[in-house]
Amino acid sequence: FIEVMTNNGIAPERVYYYAQFLRNDSGRQFLMVNNLDMNEDPPAVEGAPAGADAHTLMGLYMEHMIPELLKRACHPVLMGPAVYSAIDVTGIEDGQDWTDAAVFRYRSRRSFMEIISNPAILGPHDFKLAALDKTIAYPMETDLYLGDPRLLLGLILLALTALIDNWMISRNQAQRARSK
Structure with a gap:
């Protein structure tokens, strides 16, 4: 994965970060928790319809991502819009407002690395980046699922x-x- 990501032009510090994540693999499934703040005025992205809104851009990204997930027994667990601003924020700058949230199940860290190191995902990832003002995504292993x-x-x-x-x-x- 390291070689593929390096050849894909991923910054060395990101490659190292992902390598550490992979090295610390417990062998268990994990969930990726995503907090999303959709861009109200996303930039134009090559391959997207002119004037595409953030949800359209995210949909274009997910058209590529969902098949990659399903091929590896990974899948969305839940997705939906935020119904209010954050109820509790401590120690996070600009963490009050989020528009959406999503949780994805990954069968393994290896499955995750197969997806993010796949060159076919790099182009569609631009749709996701344009769709978002900010995001935070972090992996968690469940005690109860x-x-x-x-x-x-x-x-x-x-x-x-x-x-x-x-x-x-x-x-x-x-x-x-x-x-x-």
């Missing part, structure tokens, strides 16, 4: 098993009642 696809699949299978058991029990009871 009720939206984990493995947990959800297990719960769905458990519910289906319970429904089938109920159906079979009621069918057996109906057959016994008819045979009496």
Whole structure:
């Protein structure tokens, strides 16, 4: 990844930063928490429609990003607009106003690095940069994650098993009642 990112023209200090992130890999899935402040007057970006607003630009970025995520068993967990300015801000300059938030699940740090080092994402990343006035994105590993696809699949299978058991029990009871 280091070589690919260096060849893609990523600044050496960013390459080092990402290398440290990768070296400290726990092997667990992680979530990327994104606070976004969309640009009210984004600049023109090559490949975007003339006069494209921030949400259009972000959509163009996500058209490329979502397939890259899904190929690696990564996916959005939640996305939505902020409903009010920040309720609690301490020690952060200009951290009061955010327009949107998103959380993405990454299967592994390796999956994340495969995505961000992919040269095909570099061009579309310009759409994201133009769409934002400011952003902060940081990774976190969960202690409790009720939206984990493995947990959800297990719960769905458990519910289906319970429904089938109920159906079979009621069918057996109906057959016994008819045979009496």
